[in-house]
Amino acid sequence: MRLSGRLSAAIEIISDFEARRVPLKTALADWARGARYAGAKDRAWISGLCLDILRNRQSLSAMMGDESPRAAVIACLHFEWAISLDDLQEALCEEPHGAGALTEPERVRLETPNSLDDEPLHVRANFPEWLAPNIERVFGADAVKIMSAFAERADVDLRLNGLKTESEKALSALKSVKAKPIPLLKNTARIEAPSPSEKAPAVTVIPAFNKGWVEVQDLGSQIAAAAAGEVKGAQVLDYCAGGGGKTLALAAMMENTGQLYAYDRDPRRLKPLFHRAKRAGVRNLQIRSPAGDEGLDDLVGKMDVVFVDAPCTGAGTWRRHPDTKWRLTEQQLQRQMQEQDIVLRQAAEFVKPGGRMIWVTCSFLMEENEDRLSEFLSANTDFSFEPVIDGIEASNLLSQEGHGAIKPMITPEGAIRLSPDKLRADGFFIATMRRAS
Ligand SMILES: C[S@@+](CC[C@H](N)C(=O)[O-])C[C@H]1O[C@@H](n2cnc3c(N)ncnc32)[C@H](O)[C@@H]1O
Structure with a gap:
């Protein structure tokens, strides 16, 4: 699929998620059933984009001054995924799958996003408004800093299983997935979060996993x-x-x-x-x-x-x-x-x-x-x-x-x-x- 089709798919999926409030997995699967032309790479790309949009849903809308799924998708692609305005415009205008050319207000906000400085905590830190008192109670003055970290992509952490093998041996069997030891705790390793459009490496298919040397565990x-x-x-x-x-x-x-x-x-x-x-x-x-x-x-x-x-x-x-x-x-x-x-x-x-x-x-x-x-x-x-x-x-x-x-x-x-x-x-x-x- 080209960028135009992937972008339109993300708008459709986020709209469906917000209308039905089903798990994102369900919205993605329902979309994929009607989009047999989408390959595994397309699905991973679109899923990665939708996850990033939901991580930052409210701040993206506030930066655009527009709460629509379309605004969130284009904002995420530009601000988080560094897709240029020209590439976005080309994809949006492409027939037959483009979602329609950038409007003037969209272009303005993509070039000069609204500041988040005066936005309330739940918008700056991307969580439901009703939870603001609970989050202020627990994190106080650090709420924005801490909650922003909850809107980042997660690494894949591994536990090296001492019942089956030495940590060094497990680590050397994990070279293909670029796992590195976490110095804080023994028997742990980490595969850094992949770039936004890529899928995390599938640890469960490597032999070391099937031999029980390693478990996926945060x-x-x-x-x-x-x-x-x-x-x-x-x-x-x-x-x-x-x-x-x-x-x-x-x-x-x-x-x-x-x-x-x-x-x-x-x-x-x-x-x-x-x-x-x-x-x-x-x-x-x-x-x-x-x-x-x-x-x-x-x-x-x-x-x-x-x-x-x-x-x-x-x-x-x-x-x-x-x-x-x-x-x-x-x-x-x-x-x-x-x-x-x-x-x-x-x-x-x-x-x-x-x-x-x-x-x-x-x-x-x-x-x-x-x-x-x-x-x-x-x-x-x-x-x-x-x-x-x-x-x-x-x-x-x-x-x-x-x-x-x-x-x-x-x-x-x-x-x-x-x-x-x-x-x-x-x-x-x-x-x-x-x-x-
Ligand atoms: C956070 S999950 C456990 C995850 C698991 N320990 C792990 O590391 O994979 C919480 C579990 O508590 C179970 N649970 C809920 N109420 C329970 C109860 N009254 N007695 C025992 N288990 C309960 C749920 O079925 C659920 O599997």
Whole structure:
């Protein structure tokens, strides 16, 4: 496809997304069904453009003084993708797929965009207006800086699996995808975000992935797992295991000693974990599904560590899934908060006296973190906060440089709120609570 057709496709897809508020993936798939002429490269290009538009939707409109999808598409192509005005004009005028020549106001704004200086926070930093009080509450004067980092493209982070091979060997098998070690945490590597119009390299097709040497896992998610600390020989329950990203990281930390249990309320979510664990060489894992007979009753009060990777709004992953920020509603946030209260109460039952509960969300919102935990702690006085950094240090995965990088992200409670402006990691929140002996 030529630029003219790709540009028109992006306008169509963004219009559809905004009319139906479906996941961007759905809008892209629906468009692709009617555009059989589009090849894989076209689809990747158009998808990359739509993601960039949704990352910067409001600031693009404000710069253009025009809220239409068309204005956002041309603004993104010019300001973010550096397509010249002449090339844009040529594509827009091309028959039969061009979307129509630039109007005079469009040309003026592309040449001299409106300043964002006087725009409100949610426009400058590209998030839904209703969330402004929540975001001001958590990030205060740094809100624009931090939220702008949530509108950037994300790298592909990898965890090198010590259960299968040495880090050096895994790294040398990753040369073709140009992965480089992340000096903050041992056993991590990073493939930098590709240029906007290119697809990220497909790690899952390289032999090292299929041999279990490497997992795709954001640095923030790896730091969250490291918070479990020294877990060799321990009894560990991953209570919200889902597809098992954290389970596999915990298993690697345990070096196949002790006993790791993975549970999730939704049995379908656990399904991929069976083959993922096998590929990763995990031998100390019991998957306990609510669809099975075993349940978790025998584990009550017995776990050294209960890891709770709680259901949440996913606000911390807006770099990767910018469509989700425009689809999030106040009602959904309320629902997640209620779920979180339930999960906390349920998971706490499994912590043995003297044991720890690790609370993790991929959300930076205080309503999903500090507020939930303070409510839980006031009703469960046998639990109290413990510094997360102690656990991460005990894991032996953190470098000196990593320690320095994480320190500014420690909250007054000793929890950690990660953000992409500092680590280029997703916005995870991590807290540790110990149960009195
Ligand atoms: C953030 S996801 C987990 C992601 C997973 N740990 C990973 O690293 O890939 C949260 C999970 O919590 C599960 N969940 C929600 N409520 C639950 C509950 N009351 N008990 C157990 N699991 C629950 C959801 O089904 C979902 O899979």
